[in-house]
Amino acid sequence: MTGLRHIVLCAFQSEATPETISLLTREFAQLKQCIPGVLHFECGSNVSPEGLDDGFTHCFVLTFDDAVARDVYLTHPAHLDFVDQLKPWLARVQVFDYFPQENPS
Template identity: 65%
Template structure:
């Protein structure tokens, strides 16, 4: 297996049941601004869970940021734009799960 330099930062969110569609849309938009606000963010993706398997454990939204390596992710974690967004997000979160990984290529 080989490792690429890019790092994926996956954020799974379960929002509070009282979140409005407008607030949800605002939070998605604000999160998407990280790509433009924080150096080293190469890509931002978002999507709502549509799996029919029923294995989402209540998580409804997936956010994926791709960083130019672990150092860029570390800058993001303490960047003022990210910290401000976290404070905006916290009141609306029931739960969050974060998972970082380097994509691996499997030969074959």
């Protein structure tokens, strides 16, 4: 799949219950339905045995056609409302965007 990837790594506060995290995950997934340009959404919790997660427990990946679609998403009211809902539960967050290279040279 081509397109711009927008990765959000989250470390939740200890007060965030599994039910709260599940609700936030469902709310995050719903952004695909209400914001034009979100091509794909996926998420999961860390299962790596390497111990290199730096405390991040959950990963969310959104795919966009291009940077313009990503920028629409970033400023969309539904995204901004979700960020306000998510922030109180976060201990840390890291965001990384990239265009995949299938055959790097």
